[in-house]
Amino acid sequence: MAALKHSRQRDAIKYNMKHxxxxxxxxxxxxxxxxxxxxxxxxxxxxxxxxxxxxxEIRKLSxxxxxxxxxxxxxxxxxxxxxKCRRVFDLEEDPxxxxxxxxxxxxxxxxxxxxxxITYYGVCGECLRENVV
Amino acid sequence: MAALKHSRQRDAIKYNMKHxxxxxxxxxxxxxxxxxxxxxxxxxxxxxxxxxxxxxEIRKLSxxxxxxxxxxxxxxxxxxxxxKCRRVFDLEEDPxxxxxxxxxxxxxxxxxxxxxxITYYGVCGECLRENVV
DNA sequence: CTTCAAAATAGTAATTATTACTATATTTAT
DNA sequence: ATAAATATAGTAATAATTACTATTTTGAAG
Numbered sequence: 001m002a003a004l005k006h007s008r009q010r011d012a013i014k015y016n017m018k019h020x021x022x023x024x025x026x027x028x029x030x031x032x033x034x035x036x037x038x039x040x041x042x043x044x045x046x047x048x049x050x051x052x053x054x055x056x057e058i059r060k061l062s063x064x065x066x067x068x069x070x071x072x073x074x075x076x077x078x079x080x081x082x083x084k085c086r087r088v089f090d091l092e093e094d095p096x097x098x099x100x101x102x103x104x105x106x107x108x109x110x111x112x113x114x115x116x117x118i119t120y121y122g123v124c125g126e127c128l129r130e131n132v133v
Numbered sequence: 134m135a136a137l138k139h140s141r142q143r144d145a146i147k148y149n150m151k152h153x154x155x156x157x158x159x160x161x162x163x164x165x166x167x168x169x170x171x172x173x174x175x176x177x178x179x180x181x182x183x184x185x186x187x188x189x190e191i192r193k194l195s196x197x198x199x200x201x202x203x204x205x206x207x208x209x210x211x212x213x214x215x216x217k218c219r220r221v222f223d224l225e226e227d228p229x230x231x232x233x234x235x236x237x238x239x240x241x242x243x244x245x246x247x248x249x250x251i252t253y254y255g256v257c258g259e260c261l262r263e264n265v266v
Numbered sequence: 267c268t269t270c271a272a273a274a275t276a277g278t279a280a281t282t283a284t285t286a287c288t289a290t291a292t293t294t295a296t
Numbered sequence: 297a298t299a300a301a302t303a304t305a306g307t308a309a310t311a312a313t314t315a316c317t318a319t320t321t322t323g324a325a326g
Contacts, residue, residue, distance in 0.1 A: 064195045093238040105226040110258030125243030174305045
């Protein structure tokens, strides 16, 4: 089953994801990686983001913002989504631990709950200041 | 600014959304509404789901499941996403109230936090039983 | 160090989800 | 009943993502 081989492209994508604090979409990563690999294809970026997600190295995030975002930190944690600029930020807050959740709710739920996270919505500081409306 | 006029199609879409407990995608609503309006167009469904969302009658939800989902309950509340069948369920749990959140975290955050919700991930009861793997 | 099969890539085409466009039909205030 | 505004069906276009394919890269074994 798919013995993974190295590739300079995948290494660069992983390095990029691990060394940035934002939550880029695939084409934001593409734009960055092109500086080093000018003719990398967007499909390669998508494929490797999927591979890295599958490996648990990064995490894929979806919000009501159009395309998917990727997060260099694969551990469950909480996010803030700006409804103006649509950027995603980490919130400096301890992630919700499963055992902090209401055990009665979880026990009553018909299914296996594996993890959870909080998403905050609002307007980020930059947009608050720029958009004086 | 766009004085809203009635339309049988929008009424039907709203009624459908208000009388179902699941969290359908646009084409699931489309499939339902076609029974009553056999040649309604998918664009009309999308447009009216957007209008109803804009009006605050329903809510749009996004997860790592492909297309967007819509929720007949516009109030913030928590969801469970099944990673097998990709369906979205309500969790019978009080929504997180903003004033229950760590005030220090919120005060340190540079931006205006307006609302939040918890998303749970796992496998729903039906998939647990069907998929004996 | 060569060989070679497996895996990865670039480039392109295809698919899916969603939005935009347009001519016609519906709605509603007058 | 009329007419302007809005909505619709049907279609075309766009955006995001995935699939396909011929070629290149990788890495294990000789």
